[in-house]
Amino acid sequence: MNLKQLAESLNLSQTTVSRALNGYPEVREETRARVLAAAQAANYQPNSRARRLATGRAMTIGHVIPLAGKTEMVNPIFADFLAGAGEVYANEGYDLLLSIVSDGEAERAYRQMAANGSVDGVMIQSPETDDTRIALLRELGLPFLVHGRTQNPDGYSWLDVANKSAFRKATNFLLDLGHRRIALINGQENLDFAARRRAGYAEAIWSRGMAPNPDWMRADVMTEGFGYVAASKMLDLAETPTAFLVSSVIPAIGVRRAVVERGLVLGRDISLVTHDDVLSYMNNDADGPAFTATRSSIRGAGQRCAEILIDLIRKPNQPHVQELWETELTVGRSTGPAPAG
Amino acid sequence: MNLKQLAESLNLSQTTVSRALNGYPEVREETRARVLAAAQAANYQPNSRARRLATGRAMTIGHVIPLAGKTEMVNPIFADFLAGAGEVYANEGYDLLLSIVSDGEAERAYRQMAANGSVDGVMIQSPETDDTRIALLRELGLPFLVHGRTQNPDGYSWLDVANKSAFRKATNFLLDLGHRRIALINGQENLDFAARRRAGYAEAIWSRGMAPNPDWMRADVMTEGFGYVAASKMLDLAETPTAFLVSSVIPAIGVRRAVVERGLVLGRDISLVTHDDVLSYMNNDADGPAFTATRSSIRGAGQRCAEILIDLIRKPNQPHVQELWETELTVGRSTGPAPAG
């Protein structure tokens, strides 16, 4: 059933039927009711391809997800972010176009989306400190929102977590517990969030008159295996850390494995603070928080990002939206006073 | 730049330019070369909205992802499955439309996709033993492929892992090690894969003249927290299991946490076999396989599923494709002979 047939069956013009369905005011209420009833009865749905061509709007938002590292893995936080954003998109009538590309192919993907008009805007995630995508999208004139930000966060819209202050707070928390040898297991430090976390960590250490020790700092794609390997190596050093500060729950699980394997007890022999994105399947709260953590829901961020982006699409030429979310530090069972000695 | 302008700039008709770009034979090679060069120079990309309307094809495949459980979580395996499928889609020129819906909203999402023609086919994941989506999509006439299958797997195309035999093998492996008290930490058993795994587990136990013990069997959404809680309860029973068979690496990590917390050592005091979907960020192989596991790459499945579905879309009226993948059992460090007594 298409609009023409529906209009004919009602003895109305396509114009009137279209207007009735789309809520335009120049249609008599009685007529609108008739149209709505007939549409309902016939299970009429306007063809989205035709509608998109006619309106010039794609009613679609693009997410380009780059595969990270040599092993091309998908950052698991994307799933929860998408869940949050997708919910808002659905409510607002937008589709979500997902493009998963190898590292380096992202630019081509954005250019294509802009050129062939398949999306009205795009979401950028996990930017590098000096991310080239921002200049590109500005050039392409495609509305976009960045989840995270770059070193120079001016001139575009973003939503970010206060990474630096979160890791400063977490480091201070460990320092206050008496820890002096604190390790940092970070994400890839070309990514802005990781660079800021490292800065917060270093700042706290410097502020106590100490210097960060490179032996106790590692950064890589945040897998369970990386956490395990990084912590293992540090725990085999002559001078081992007494505490770990970890960038995500996933590598934190690897750290825990390395700790336990050495017969050490988390929260007693070794302390661990992690950033917790509140991943749904990695709930840190079953039976009380296992890890002491700075937390900020990635899913909540996805929702808010979607709201902002849609607003940016609907009302162009508005000032840039920039939102910074503070994190809370939840004390769990993975931290305790530094062991004597 | 649109087709009309491009054609004018070349002094050719839109017809010829369109044909040249789309590789039709009735165009002189010299002309085609001219057109291609001009298109390249102008960075011309056909407007996808117009193309879709004209061809009647959406060049898009839909994935409807239901949020599971009361907490509405996203099954983390979806990310890796999407990565695999997305790669193939991109190569074949298809877009990926992602719809994330609350449980129970899935039917509406499929109906809408079918009615408004936004997709050419859909992928179904994690079917229930008697999944209603299959009848629905058949009724809607929308091509689809099921990753997994239902109790009655006839009359539609699917790709599945041999779940029953995998868990039979895994259980026998534990039985052969002398374990007699084997627990099953399963996914939600309304899902077909979980039901089959349970059947394989039970079959192996019955075949040794024993009976499965309900106290040692739990099933729920496969989170780390669920694994932890389920294993904790079992380890606090008067008669505790000596081995755990777990449906995914994620709850297996929770089981490990519960085991370690009780001062027990995995692979010595307690054995653990898990199914490993080879999630990229949960690599079970950093430093040798931590868990003994039946494994089958979810990402590989995504790739193959995408290939099959595209083929189904391109050539309708072909016989159903049904593919069953066997798993391999990799012995890691989480299993050992049953402790004496």
Place this chain on the structure above:
DNA sequence: AGCGGCGTTCAAAGCGCTTTGAGCATATGG
């Protein structure tokens, strides 16, 4: 009676492509 304004409806143009059917050369065969 004539006029403007309002509420309602319509025919037709347009979105930017693909595809059909026709047309015009040029080549081929009888």
Place this chain on the structure above:
DNA sequence: CCATATGCTCAAAGCGCTTTGAACGCCGCT
């Protein structure tokens, strides 16, 4: 030299909507 085939190109129709601009009937006003 005509008839037919072949290679290449074109104008125009069509995909199913939205949106513009016009038209129609009716009302109240002067």
